[in-house]
Amino acid sequence: MSDRAGADGPIRTCIGCRERRPQGRLVRLNVDDEGRLRLDRAGPGRGAWLCAASAAACLVRARDHRGVDRAFRRPVDRASVGALIDELSGGSVTGP
Ligand SMILES: [Zn+2]
Numbered sequence: 001m002s003d004r005a006g007a008d009g010p011i012r013t014c015i016g017c018r019e020r021r022p023q024g025r026l027v028r029l030n031v032d033d034e035g036r037l038r039l040d041r042a043g044p045g046r047g048a049w050l051c052a053a054s055a056a057a058c059l060v061r062a063r064d065h066r067g068v069d070r071a072f073r074r075p076v077d078r079a080s081v082g083a084l085i086d087e088l089s090g091g092s093v094t095g096p
Pocket residue numbers: 014015016017018019050051054058
């Protein structure tokens with residue numbers, strides 16, 4: 001069966017809408033050493049997750065609810081969050 005848990009990877013929670021989804025349906029975020037938010041599909045370290053289908057909208061929600069800072073347990077650069085929202089709303093975020 002294709003819908004068993006684990007088929008798309010472990011379950012993660014979107015930091016925007018708090019929806020729990022298989023990892024394969026989400027996009028991964030990371031922060032660099034400067035505290036700037038970025039997309040990071042394979043990097044090490046702490047990650048946070050957004051719904052792939054609505055990444056821009058979910059990131060807006062996360063920002064408005066301080067979910068970004070909370071997810072990374074550190075202050076995240078506001079300008080980088082805004083820039084990533086622009087990027088997500090303008091381009092394809094479906095990933096591989
Ligand atoms: Zn979401």
